[in-house]
Amino acid sequence: MIEITGVSKAYGRQHVLKDVYWRVQAGEFWGLIGPNGSGKTTLLNLISGVEQPDAGSIMLQGAPLSSYTRKSLSRKMAVLQQDGLPRVAYPVREVVEMGRFPYQDWRGREKHEDNVRLVEGIMEKLELTELADRPLSVLSGGQRQRAALGKVMAQQPELVLLDEPTTYLDLRYQIQFMELIADWQKQDGLTVVSVLHDLNLAALFCDRLLVISEGGIVAQGPPDEILTEKMIEEVFGVKSHLVVHPDTKTPQLLLQRAIEK
Numbered sequence: 168m169i170e171i172t173g174v175s176k177a178y179g180r181q182h183v184l185k186d187v188y189w190r191v192q193a194g195e196f197w198g199l200i201g202p203n204g205s206g207k208t209t210l211l212n213l214i215s216g217v218e219q220p221d222a223g224s225i226m227l228q229g230a231p232l233s234s235y236t237r238k239s240l241s242r243k244m245a246v247l248q249q250d251g252l253p254r255v256a257y258p259v260r261e262v263v264e265m266g267r268f269p270y271q272d273w274r275g276r277e278k279h280e281d282n283v284r285l286v287e288g289i290m291e292k293l294e295l296t297e298l299a300d301r302p303l304s305v306l307s308g309g310q311r312q313r314a315a316l317g318k319v320m321a322q323q324p325e326l327v328l329l330d331e332p333t334t335y336l337d338l339r340y341q342i343q344f345m346e347l348i349a350d351w352q353k354q355d356g357l358t359v360v361s362v363l364h365d366l367n368l369a370a371l372f373c374d375r376l377l378v379i380s381e382g383g384i385v386a387q388g389p390p391d392e393i394l395t396e397k398m399i400e401e402v403f404g405v406k407s408h409l410v411v412h413p414d415t416k417t418p419q420l421l422l423q424r425a426i427e428k
């Protein structure tokens with residue numbers, strides 16, 4: 168799905184990404200983890216085409232990213248930020264329908280009438296039906312993020328890029344959001360790349376983790392190989408205990424206090 172070869176990116180004199188090599192197979196669920204300022208969002212911005220690399224190449228399904236038009240790219244990939252939608256007066260249903268933009272002609276019409284059913288199905292799945300006519304401006308952060316996910320689902324991409332998507336969600340909605348993405352991944356073979364600060368969520372949901380530190384990749388692989396107390400101390404500078412989740416057998420992190428009593 169994505170092939171990144173020798174990619175570097177600098178802002179002024181600051182080298183934010185240095186010679187990155189990374190391959191993402193179709194259908195994988197990757198978590199991008201690393202400290203603040205390590206280059207995670209920059210990497211997502213390069214994959215989505217918002218930023219251009221200074222060196223190296225990015226291929227999407229075997230073709231250079233630069234060979235796609237904006238519209239053809241938006242049929243392949245969707246991006247969701249941590250605060251996915253602004254507080255505007257548009258009602259939820261209209262916002263979800265906006266996800267169909269890449270499939271519409273210049274009059275804003277679609278060739279297939281199926282789109283109404285598609286949008287309604289998504290609204291039901293995300294429990295947005297009751298909120299359909301409410302403007303985004305009156306919704307809570309969690310409700311707005313669900314509407315943002317609805318818009319992304321209506322876009323029917325093959326690849327979704329998520330940048331800390333659960334930051335403003337409470338525990339219930341964090342899990343619900345990740346489960347919805349995981350269901351979508353399993354049902355449609357969606358490829359997911361998500362920046363996540365919560366290493367426990369990352370371990371529970373991701374097939375693979377990419378650890379970025381100071382603009383370079385320091386480790387990549389399945390969570391049970393990648394998450395070690397040593398890596399967490401080296402990369403994040405904190406001491407931790409890793410325990411095994413009783414249900415999923417994935418590693419889970421317990422933080423240690425800095426001051427020993």
Ligand SMILES: Nc1ncnc2c1ncn2[C@@H]1O[C@H](COP(=O)(O)OP(=O)(O)OP(=O)(O)O)[C@@H](O)[C@H]1O
Nearest residue numbers: 178179181183201202203204205206207208209210
């Ligand atoms: N448009 C820009 N212009 C100048 N510097 C930038 C720009 N975008 C990012 N940077 C710098 O690049 C570095 C990496 O930023 P980036 O947002 O990729 O990090 P991150 O790993 O996503 O961080 P966080 O976890 O804090 O979101 C930071 O030092 C940041 O200040």
